[in-house]
Amino acid sequence: MCREEDLRDGAVRTARLGLDADGLPVLALLLRDESGDIVAYRNLCRHLPVPLDGGTGELLSEDGAHLICGTHGATYRLHDGYCVDGPCEGMTLQPLYVREDRGDLYVSDAPDSR
Numbered sequence: 001m002c003r004e005e006d007l008r009d010g011a012v013r014t015a016r017l018g019l020d021a022d023g024l025p026v027l028a029l030l031l032r033d034e035s036g037d038i039v040a041y042r043n044l045c046r047h048l049p050v051p052l053d054g055g056t057g058e059l060l061s062e063d064g065a066h067l068i069c070g071t072h073g074a075t076y077r078l079h080d081g082y083c084v085d086g087p088c089e090g091m092t093l094q095p096l097y098v099r100e101d102r103g104d105l106y107v108s109d110a111p112d113s114r
């Protein structure tokens, strides 16, 4: 998705990974959490099958401290994708798998078998 050094705090990289078993696009979010650790989630709310940004690309709260649902204002912690406020409160974004290879970051919806 990008080089590790290019993934800066406050930035969210996105990519489409294909379709899931229901035919919905698997949209990946790759970002750094509050501690600078790299995390990835599927861009899909757990209470309605819609992307958090509704296609706008606006994914972070103004202070950059949370991922947000642009439609409902739900807020999610960066480090675990847990929804702390909003219609999906108590639910967690689907985590994706991140692999680093010589500084390149890859994201997938299944563990890497290599």
Ligand code: FES
Residues within 6 Å of the ligand: 045, 046, 047, 048, 050, 069, 070, 071, 072, 073, 074, 086, 087, 088
């Ligand atoms: S779609 Fe679930 S909080 Fe907006």
